[in-house]
Amino acid sequence: MIKREDVVTWLTCYRQVLKDNKDYLTELDSAIGDADHGANMDRGFNAVVAKLPSVEDKDIGTILKTTGMTLVSTVGGAGGPLYGTFFMRAGMAIDGKAELTPDDLAVAFDAGVAGVQQRGKATPGEKTMLDSLTPACAALHESLDGGADLKVSLDAAAAAAEQGMKDTIPMLATKGRASYLGERSIGHQDPGATSSFLLIQCAADCLGKE
Ligand code: ADP
Numbered sequence: 001m002i003k004r005e006d007v008v009t010w011l012t013c014y015r016q017v018l019k020d021n022k023d024y025l026t027e028l029d030s031a032i033g034d035a036d037h038g039a040n041m042d043r044g045f046n047a048v049v050a051k052l053p054s055v056e057d058k059d060i061g062t063i064l065k066t067t068g069m070t071l072v073s074t075v076g077g078a079g080g081p082l083y084g085t086f087f088m089r090a091g092m093a094i095d096g097k098a099e100l101t102p103d104d105l106a107v108a109f110d111a112g113v114a115g116v117q118q119r120g121k122a123t124p125g126e127k128t129m130l131d132s133l134t135p136a137c138a139a140l141h142e143s144l145d146g147g148a149d150l151k152v153s154l155d156a157a158a159a160a161a162e163q164g165m166k167d168t169i170p171m172l173a174t175k176g177r178a179s180y181l182g183e184r185s186i187g188h189q190d191p192g193a194t195s196s197f198l199l200i201q202c203a204a205d206c207l208g209k210e
């Protein structure tokens with residue numbers, strides 16, 4: 001079972017990973033965007049971690065919904081509302097639960113990804129965060145359905161997210177700011193796909209124990 005302390009640890013760990021990767025994400029966004037993705041994510045998750053003490057004794061749905069609302073209210077641009085939607089929808093899907101089974105987590109991730117897709121009107125293959133999130137969800141389901149435990153399944157999800165992130169390099173961006181570059185977006189790794197891989201990697205590190 002995944003407990004709320006594990007979820008708090010996941011979000012706190014992600015804040016640290018974003019801090020460590022702030023310059024890297026900014027560098028990626030300077031090639032095909034406006035060089036703010038590192039700062040955006042860092043600011044957003046600092047605000048999330050500051051909010052956690054007020055919700056850490058609530059159910060996991062509330063923790064995730066609060067995370068999403070905090071991101072929407074503290075991060076501008078495309079990334080903030082999209083990550084905000086991911087966490088709000090994930091939280092709504094498991095509303096009221098104080099613990100999650102591995103399948104609950106997969107359901108929450110699916111709902112989050114569906115929310116991103118709806119809000120941003122992108123599909124996989126357009127060089128966005130969906131290119132790491134979508135294969136990660138597929139791998140998580142496949143592994144859990146095959147009978148693997150949560151740790152193994154989240155490791156598989158993180159490996160799929162990493163591959164998905166790398167697969168954005170040759171893609172032509174057709175959504176978001178990078179799409180303004182047209183063909184010049186080709187040859188660069190998408191910043192949002194990179195921060196999404198890091199999110200799933202943190203989940204594997206922090207949630208992957210049963
Ligand atoms: P902005 O583009 O407004 O500067 P960020 O730099 O924080 O916002 O985030 C950029 C990332 O957002 C991109 O790398 C991409 O992964 C993601 N993104 C942009 N538009 C969309 C969309 N329509 N759907 C999904 N993800 C998107």
Ligand code: MG
Pocket residue numbers: 029033034035036037077177
């Ligand atoms: Mg940007």
